[in-house]
Amino acid sequence: MVSAEQEPLRRFLLALCGDPAEADDIAQDAMVNAYVASGSFRGESRFGTWLFRIAYNCFIDRQRSHRLATGPLDERAEALSAGDRADAAFRFEDLHRAIRQLPEKERAALLLFYMEDRPVKEVAAILDIPAGSVRAYLTRGRQHLKSFLEPWKTK
């Protein structure tokens, strides 16, 4: 179960926090926490939802304790698209920069819903907010990204 969720979880955390080392560290913490607390998993939600929720809480905890790297956004965007140096990668850097500027919950909701294809109900469970709030975050997130998408569409 953990193996199946490993890649989506790492991808989500990487897109969320922008620093590959930090993202992997959070993913490791989340998996260790899930392992320790596996006895309390009651199966009310999917295992993946439960794991993502733990990981998101780990991310929030790190942010609160100011442990997240505060390096320049350009460096982080570069790290995100390090594999591809084509025009597309350049565009993705812009996109990730735009996403990074979104409020934390909005960013997480967008990434989970659009990038990880999680249904609204599951996103709500992961972020521990009502489904209505998720929809509101998604609407706001779309509006925020609209300014980014307009020039992209014309390219």
Next chain:
Amino acid sequence: MEDEIRTLLHEAAPQPSDPAAFRLELNARLAAVEQIKAFRDREYRRSRRTMRIVFAAGILVGMVLAVLLILHPLDLPTLTEISLSDILKATGGKRLTYVLMFLGALTTACAIVLPLSLSRHHSRFLNL
């Protein structure tokens, strides 16, 4: 708009690096967790055993003291009237009484201090 964002985010999804290295580190962390859990269980069992021994010793010493007190009754004044001079008067010259009082005080101290220190040690450990 929805589809555009979805497509774009799918295309732009970052690729996590080297899953094998990640798994290796995860396994190392899980092994460390297992070690900590084993240590915690060992400590927990040890503290439980110590508490049982203290409890049994307390009962035993209490019973011995009770028997000794029955065999050698003391003529102590009532608690409300008690004072240091009364105690000295009552215990004057009786060596056994001093020993019994000392043992009683020791047992009480053990009964209070040991469980407290054990539980504090235990809760500190659980917070690791």
